[in-house]
Amino acid sequence: MEYTSVLIQFLNGLASASSLFLVAAGLSLIFGVTRVVNFAHGSLYMLGMYMAVWLSERIGFWLAVPMAAAIVGLLGAVVEMVLLRKIYQAPELLQLLATFALLLVIKDAALWVWGAEDLLGPRAPGFAGTVQIADGALPQYDLLLIALGPLVLVVLHFMLAKTRWGILIRAATQDREMAGALGVNQRWLFTGVFALGALLAGLGGALQIPREPANLSIDLSVISDAFVVVVVGGLGSIPGAFLAALLIAQAKTFCIALGYSKATLVVEFMVMAAVLVIRPWGLLGRVPANLRGPAAVPLPFHPPSPRMLRIFAVLSGALVLLPLASDAYALVLLTDILIFALFATSLHFILGPAGLYSFGHAAYFGLGAYAAGIFSLQGKFPMELALALAPLAAGLAALVFGWFCVRLSGVYSAMLTLAFAQIAWSAAFQWDALTGGSNGIVGVWPAPWLASKTAYYYLTLLLCAGAIIFLWRAIFSPFGYALRAARDAPLRAEASGIAVRSMQWAAFTIAGLTAGIAGALYAFSKGSISPEAMGVQRSVDGLVMVMLGGLQTLSGPLWGAALFTWLQDAAARNIDYWRAATGAVILALVLLWPNGLGSFLQSKK
Amino acid sequence: MGVLMVSNLAKAFGGVQAVAGVSFCVAAGEMLAMIGPNGAGKTTCFNMLNGQLAPDAGAIEMQGQSLLGKTPREICRAGVGRTFQITATFASMSVRENVQIALLSHARRLGSLLAAMENKFLKEANELLDQVGLRAQAGRPCAELAYADLKRVELAVALASRPRLLLMDEPSAGMAAAERHAMIQLAAQLARASKIAVLFTEHDMEVVFQYADRVIVLCEGALIAQGTPDEVRADARVRRVYLGELSEPTGDA
CATH class of the missing domain: 1.10.3470 (ABC transporter involved in vitamin B12 uptake, BtuC)
Structure with a gap:
């Protein structure tokens, strides 16, 4: 491969990493505070995509993207209040099952509203062309995405480090009971964090529409990618998610560029395997302080009675x-x-x-x-x-x-x-x-x-x-x-x-x-x-x-x-x-x- | 000679020297108590002995075999049994099954997928339950047991591995005085009968001086005294360390 096409592929990978990072960061934030792994997070991304396509036909792309993200964020808040609040104390397996059920409901809801056909999104006005790099071309829109990932990382970092709300999030992430004892209003903190995570996922999806049509199978492919990213980066670590998203997106892009598009899954798997062997809790992850055991005492099994x-x-x-x-x-x-x-x-x-x-x-x-x-x-x-x-x-x-x-x-x-x-x-x-x-x-x-x-x-x-x-x-x-x-x-x-x-x-x-x-x-x-x-x-x-x-x-x-x-x-x-x-x-x-x-x-x- | 030989054991966390060059040994059939004020390094010491922490320096030898770098499982195989400060039993099983599974593990017979466990090592399990006084409760689910009885289950489970050395981190934590005495007395009895070396930590000085053969005293990570209960009680440094800690001098033995 020539130098130019390597560069272009690299930039392409950076652009893909941004969307992935937005989803994974939201997943990580939500888990950090609520200790719930949201299996429906990819569905929120999918909703962001559909919503943005639908809205951009009505109000134009640039308004549609933030609007779609905001709607998904709002929906996240509703989901948190109606569903998650009821199950924070439930056994882990049931929490996972509940968010999983949500995934199924959202998938069929999208099918009902938008139909089974893929929905093609518009180009981003003003970013529809390409940029000439030596003798190769890169979509202008990719450059925008490349800039966006680090920007969101910096904004999130600033928010977590400097704002009162961010400090509360970090406190709750490190010690939920203590934060509660200090008088933090947990209900609204949890709702807010869930809404923020949902908004990030929705934004990630909305931003993706010029590159990929909205479709019904994206929820699962995104959530499994996001899982790989947070496991590789370390669950709960935002910079870790960024690093891992870069690593995985680059590995996949180069695989496609080299003509082994079928090998992307294998490569993703290999990257994850290598990281987990060396650092079982992810690149920037720490050994979880208090992983919960089974919430209830497991009942004994009995061999079948004579009856x-x-x-x-x-x-x-x-x-x-x-x-x-x-x-x-x-x-x-x-x-x-x-x-x-x-x-x-x-x-x-x-x-x-x-x-x-x-x-x-x-x-x-x-x-x-x-x-x-x-x-x-x-x-x-x-x-x-x-x-x-x-x-x-x-x-x-x-x-x-x-x-x-x-x-x-x-x-x-x-x-x-x-x-x-x-x-x-x-x-x-x-x-x-x-x-x-x-x-x-x-x-x-x-x-x-x-x-x-x-x-x-x-x-x-x-x-x-x-x-x-x-x-x-x-x-x-x-x-x-x-x-x-x-x-x-x-x-x-x-x-x-x-x-x-x-x-x-x-x-x-x-x-x-x-x-x-x-x-x-x-x-x-x-x-x-x-x-x-x-x-x-x-x-x-x-x-x-x-x-x-x-x-x-x-x-x-x-x-x-x-x-x-x-x-x-x-x-x-x-x-x-x-x-x-x-x-x-x-x-x-x-x-x-x-x-x-x-x-x-x-x-x- | 000693079953367990510890020499110059050291561990620092950041800038804090939690354990600084501690050496001692435990002989077969001996009850050795490790005492010291909070933060003296007792738990750090224990966690290095049972393989949960890697020491910075020093040697740990079990009957001539080094335990350094070994996993908790390998340490068990080397003949070290332990009980936990926060009682850990297999809650979904009956008392007897708890002991049976430990016996099967010791005999390396866990690979069997088809034979029922029900009748395996029944006699041995019953014997161990007799020894800790739980035979009558053998069939009860562990989840139903009173706290003091759970401690006994754990002791029986630890003994099922046929250890030459038993590590007990605060075996009587959270018990009433009478239960505390009974628990340590039981451990002492079993240790002497089967020539097992026992290293335990204990906050109740009365219990320590009544049942320990020897006592070692840690303070700020260093071993400041060792000897028979009488010698340790008379030691000037120990008295100094403990005067602020204990409200009443430990006069009765």
């Missing part, structure tokens, strides 16, 4: 006999339920006993499905062999990703799992040659002897029941108890010789592998795989199934999966905005029982 075992025996008998009495449609639904019961149980395994939050468990389900398709169609493996090998591929991915996830804890780990899932999803989406891109893979059919719905149902029953029983046994094995020991009191566990991280790593891998079994079975039952198989929606589905059934119960995931899959089958076709409906249900449950659905369900028993 429960009898119920399971009857249930198994019924499941074996059912094909005799049911039609093909019911059989397909039952097959789905079995597959998702295994998926939910594998997620429960790491969420419950291991206490690891995963917001990207669908990655392993999807990898299992894709591996099955690729092995059988492109590898020309017999179906049985493909089915046996596919879970290993998912397990291998879990082995690699899990190594990073278990090094961090709580919300940090949750952000990483989502980022990894998004990376896996994008890989499936982009890698046309291998995965068929957005069309996916079609024609993944089982071997002739399994071709009938009944035969395939029995295969699914056998494998899913086997894997679920394996996972349940593991919970009551020495390994499972060691996991719980590591969750309950990590230091005590280490001081008793338990290798906490290795145990969690193994659990993560096992969960990935078993989710891979579910995924492979899914691929052969549907005959096709599309990127949705590993999309975020599926990860959320898994979480909802587990929460519905109760996190601290053994068989909860089964009932949750059955109920959810049946509901989805019955309602999804009749409800246009299924995503928003799921989100609304999650929000309602979280607001009504902020101390955990599991506890509610248990008290009802």
Whole structure:
């Protein structure tokens, strides 16, 4: 590459970094003060984009940008007052779930208002041309963005360092209880910070419209990028976010410039991996002073009682006999339920006993499905062999990703799992040659002897029941108890010789592998795989199934999966905005029982 | 000879010399109390011994094996058990399961995924619970236990690793006087019976002088006195350090 094009690419990277920095800075600020990781932050960015496109047709670009940012900031304030205030004291997992639900609601709201088509934004008047740099050209608008990032950094820095409000924010970030004891009005401080964070995200989105059309998938790609940025820069550090945004944007831009646009995800992953190995809390991050443990005392698991075992025996008998009495449609639904019961149980395994939050468990389900398709169609493996090998591929991915996830804890780990899932999803989406891109893979059919719905149902029953029983046994094995020991009191566990991280790593891998079994079975039952198989929606589905059934119960995931899959089958076709409906249900449950659905369900028993 | 040999241990935080060249040893079956006013460097010392802090200088040897640079897990494997100042137990398990998992960890049998834990090391777990007097509560969830009983669970969990040295940072913090005596007496009894070396910190001087075989005194990071309880009590420097600290002289033994 010539010197000039290197320079231009570098400037291009700087421009991309600015938007990324605005989002990440808002995320970091909000987390610092409220200790809530806002999964819907990318959605605020997306809203900023749509709002700015819509407004600029009416009031012109230059008025539309600040107006869009202000509206998103205002919306942030409303969200804080209506939703977040109710859940500051709730367990961490529920807080994450609530903001996640918000993401779903906002996505469908945008779909409803602006439609599914991408919305092209206007050029910025006065900055529509290019600047000649030696013999290359750079959009003038990029120069503006390049200047804006550092400007916002300086303004934020000044505000935090010099203004009374900024000092209060810093005080609350360092010691929330103390700041409260000193008479800081926390309610308005929190609302203000959330509004400011939302405004920054909205501004980032609004400023992006001359460069990129507003679209409905931007929320997830932005939030996973922002997660990577704050994890690399150090959660809570604004300069860290700036540095990390630069680093990642540059790495990606150069990848595209060198003609490896498919490698951007890999590069992003490598940058993050390298930083996390050297500095686990990020470039400028510090070891969090008081990471919260589980908010409530986790309930003990009990091995199935004799009564429960009898119920399971009857249930198994019924499941074996059912094909005799049911039609093909019911059989397909039952097959789905079995597959998702295994998926939910594998997620429960790491969420419950291991206490690891995963917001990207669908990655392993999807990898299992894709591996099955690729092995059988492109590898020309017999179906049985493909089915046996596919879970290993998912397990291998879990082995690699899990190594990073278990090094961090709580919300940090949750952000990483989502980022990894998004990376896996994008890989499936982009890698046309291998995965068929957005069309996916079609024609993944089982071997002739399994071709009938009944035969395939029995295969699914056998494998899913086997894997679920394996996972349940593991919970009551020495390994499972060691996991719980590591969750309950990590230091005590280490001081008793338990290798906490290795145990969690193994659990993560096992969960990935078993989710891979579910995924492979899914691929052969549907005959096709599309990127949705590993999309975020599926990860959320898994979480909802587990929460519905109760996190601290053994068989909860089964009932949750059955109920959810049946509901989805019955309602999804009749409800246009299924995503928003799921989100609304999650929000309602979280607001009504902020101390955990599991506890509610248990008290009802 | 000594189970634990500590020589010239030092640690500074910024400009503050928290521990400045402390040397001592603990023999098998011996109860060694570490005392000193607040800020004397006791907790820093403990955290270096159990691997949570890296010393700036000095040596820590456990039966001839250096513990420097080892993780808490490796230190456990080297034969050091510990209890925490803020009681740490596995809250989602029963009392017996707490001990069982520690026994399984000691036997390096945590890799098993298929066998149920229920009946593993049952006899050994019951024996340990007998020793700390919790056999009757073996099946209760830890989350339900009274504070003093949780301390006993933790002691049983620490003993399950079959330590040669037991580190107890304020084992009786937050207890009433009678419970305090019972706790230290229990530790002393078990240590002597199984020839375990015990190093503990304690604020209650009455307890220290009644149950410790030897006492070391830290002040501003330095070791200012050591010896039998009687010798330490008679030491002029200790009296000077403690006169401002204790409202009443420790006269009864």
